[in-house]
Amino acid sequence: MAYYTVAHFLQKGDMYGNDHSSVKPAQLTNEIWEFLFCNGPFPENSSISSSLLKEMKQEFDYWYPFDLRVSGKDLIQNHLTFCICNHTAMFPKHHWPRGFRCNGHIMLNSEKMSKSTGNFRTLRQAIEEFSADATRFALADAGDGMDDADFVFEAANAAILRLTKEIAWMQEVLSAEPSLRNGPPSTYADRVFANEINIAVRTAEKNYSEYMFREALKTGFYDLQAARDEYRLSCGSGGMNWNLLWRFMDVQTRLIVPICPHYAEYAWRELLKKDGYVIKSGWPEADLPDLTLKKANKYLQDMIISMRKLLQKQVSGSKKGNVNLNSQNKPTVGLIYVDEQYGGWKKECLGILQRKFDTSTGSFAPDKEILSELQKSDIAQQGNFKQIQKLCMPFLRFKKDEVLAVGVQALDLRLPFGEIEVLEKNSDLIKRQLGLERLEILSMIDDALERAGPHAAVVRQNPPSPGNPTAIFL
Template sequence: MRKLKSMGKIVKDMRYTIYSPLDGQPCADHDRATGEGVQPQEYTIIKMEVVPPFPAKMGVLEGRNVFLAAATLRPETMYGQTNCWVLPDGKYGAFEINDTEVFILTERAALNLAYQKLSRVPEKPTCLVELTGYDLIGLAVRSPLSFNEIIYALPMLTILTDKGTGIVTSVPSDAPDDYMALNDLKAKPAFRAKFGVKDEWVLPFEIVPIIDIPEFGDRAAEKVCLDLKIKSQNEKDKLAEAKKLVYLRGFTEGIMTVGEYAGRKVQEAKPLIRTKLIETGQAIIYSEPEKKVMSRSGDECVVALTDQWYITYGEPEWKKLSEECLSNMNLYSDETRHGFEHTLGWLNQWACSRSFGLGTRIPWDEEFLVESLSDSTIYMAYYTVAHFLQNGDMYGKSADLLNPAQMTDEVWEFLFCGGPHPKSSDIPSSVLYKMKQEFEYWYPFDLRVSGKDLIQNHLTFSIYNHTAIMSKDHWPRGFRCNGHIMLNSEKMSKSTGNFRTLRQAIEEFSADATRLSLADAGDGVDDANFVFETANTAILRLTKEIAWMEEILAAESSLRTGPPSTYTDRVFENEINIAVKMTEKNYQDYMFREALKTGFYDLQTARDEYRFSCGSGGMNRDLVWRFMDVQTRLITPFCPHYAEFVWRELLKKDGFVVKAGWPTADSPDLKLKKANKYLQDSIVLMRKLLNKQILGSKKPNKKGAPVTALPEDKLKGLIFKSTVGQAADFKRTQKLCMPFLRFKKDEAIKIGAEAMDLKLPFGEIEVLNVNLDLIKRQLGLEEVEVLSFTDPDAEAKAGSLASLLRQNAPAPGNPTAIFLPR
């Protein structure tokens, strides 16, 4: 921080900041139970002077300057006031602001003001009398800029007392809520009577046009309410839509039609009008949290005006460097990058000090400590030389090689910032250069792993501070951000009992099953979901895998020897190669769920498919051994205890699997993978057709007897593949085009543009013929024949089932089959 101070990037000023009254200090994001990222929202409080005489309940205020304090974000609209609003059931109070002025507002707003130097007793609101909204209805007030000399406080039922001051200005020309609420009062005598509202407080007041908006005119609220057919102030959704339409267009395109800034755009006039109201004492600045913020001590936070040190994040040149750094970083997901880009867009000066608590004293102003999120944003650099200072003891309790006093600013400048050799230092030059060598070896760091909630503060600070202090050669290269963790699809919570510590999970499920389930819980910045069922299934799956390997090793002599040679051998070997390559990439991308899928689940599926596909020849011994070797290495990061047991006790390998290295693999044959997928999908399709044909043959005809007697054994299968576009009589296959197009559309959604290739990368007949034995075994057929659908003899061979063949015509990559008694 001293370096940032010397660069002019830390300043001291009175600023508005989120503050915990109970803790007596600013409440940074890490100090909050709820409301991370929430910033102060600045309003203008319009001082509406209450006109005497006061009602009896307010008699204690006689002789004081009493104001209804209305918080607004639109001071430029005050010309059009027709009344002000209060919540009838709302709780208010008359609070002393200074020796002469009293504000009527909610206690919550008074507390915020008290911490903004606007209370007679600092940080303690003084309430002279408690009031309700009913006590305020009918109060006559003089409001700044209003064309109506006197306006009245009227009831509005939709006011929120946890936002603003509970007193709301009313400008029905430009605020749809105000327009509808005033309309309701004017149109409903019973409504007025319910709240004791006199006619003269409401009926004489008409809309005062003040802003002209293209397409909406100078009575925008009225027009949009009529356009949207809003009938009542209770239609919240429609009114919210109306406000969006009017407020945005009003600010960006509206033209003032009244006042000294008539003819100027609203966005130009707004700050000028606000400044004049404040300078003339008709308004004050007021801030409160954008949303509710609770500190970790259970205190609702306010906005306080505090004297603090600020880091000037957002400074244009500094921001430009940080954006350059970010553009060259590996962030592993688009969501993370968008999060950083968004934060760089809004992040501005940040309070980096606090009054008390744990932390480091600010070197040049020991009255303050460094705020936790601003502290240690480049601590990774310290780790590169920590062993010189702590002699291998993480707490620094052993005899140090160096003492802290020797680590002067000049030494740190030399080590981290390319500064000159610190001639005044008594640290031996050999040690200094060794420390610098360590830093240069480890920096820049390639990766820092942290939670997604720190993107909006600590991690962005880290980028800023690295770019300020260090050269481009030492800027961060990568952040991998993760989400929070849920338990069984629900938020972890001690209060509800949905909670496990890591130790509890290990004791309940074992270390490896816990690790596997954590990997399976999810990737990216989405919240991960640890599921008990997954952990229990992992125990069974790992146990079952050990049992299978023990069984295979016991019967090893029955395995087929020699090099892998069959089609199924080649497919399985290719799947192993794919698993090695894909899992390596997933680990590199820190996509652990995907790594578990490709390195364990998919590989086991390939092994099971291989077992079922080998037939009487059996599995190849070398391939089975390679599978066990590769799977053990791929799963080691997730299940190290399991992997070491398999490596040493079952496979009888020397050393430790964790030191065995990543398995080697040939480049995957994607053509072979597609051919095998085609084969497996075709077998599934043919099984469905066979079942359908068997069931269909058992349906009785009108006389109650089966149509045919198709046996369930000794069947012959005729497999037909399509040659659409190659037939001499194209009209014969023209009707296949639409089903084929639908098929290709679905395939394109699944695998992308590759689906639109004009030709399959393999020959369908070749793949089917090579695997006739597999097809027969899988379907329980005695004989299988592969034919072209356009073969002149196709329908003849189909015999009585020719019509069924025509109904289920094949398409490229999607064969069909019929089944006959042999």
């Protein structure tokens, strides 16, 4: 690696070393190498010109220590290990390597590359077939870590379509500027979209710094595009915010530049009309993400999906029936019952689990201790405790499993946001998504069951709980 920093002086750009007329091998004495690589004294008696030696020394000092060496996983036991050994033996600590990155082998369309079978592409062939940026996009999307990466032709072709489609969308938005809202984020959808942009900036930066390029592509492009598409659906008649869309286009262009530099430069200069080069523009700034807002939006989107499935089932009359949301029996009114906080025996069970959870080990006390605590609790004094206990045990098991899946916040008595507030602020979106004319958000703490009429039994049989509202369609 050290030799590479001065090889162009010695070989005049000939990688095979056939041309070494500038310096003869005999002139490269130990004193020369000591001076170049180990800060030794200047070799006054060398036949190599002092100006050339100083240039070589400057070149080495510029490039060392090298930041990263990337190689295949099969070289860990030999080349890479010896690289570390040689550097620690020969160089001072400030010239030791700063990082190594190992990767797997590359496959082509899920099969091993092989010239004999014809399943083979050189980089030049891939670039000529798919373009440089689409090739880089597909390579980044092929895999992370030491698993074998899979370069898929369909992914490269899809990248061409994605990037071309994105250019067309940006042109459309830029031409529609006068018809869009201006100003800071003001609606719930605005705040969610702005938050998703901040999340993309932060997570993509982390992924790039860890050389996880597929994850960087996911967080900095795919997830960001999904957030943009969701924003378009959420805005409704109020329209989208121009300032947010401009920030989205700016951020997306900067986040994709390490993978698709040609596309990014075109978008930066030709579409956004910015000066200079995007590759020199720096990483976009981002506020600290609001994770509670992200959870609230996930709750909202999950609720819309589950309610749509419930509505489709109600319209079709059967899980296997044909879904026909335009049929005459389609409901037009939605009642959503919400219970924002656990109470009664569920509250008691959660309190027991909170006390019996060890945060240092991330585990619960033995089931015997939890059962003993339950039998000493206030609900054990009730006359129908045996009946309640039959409900408690599956609830305790469910919550323990949920903690292992999502974390200790699963034991909270309520969600970190107001469910009713989120649903009410997005009632227009819910109505549009479900095709309803009217929507009511009802709290179980109020006397609201009578609004369900003959369907009240459904709410009693499937009572809502924090994070799980119950919907009735009329």
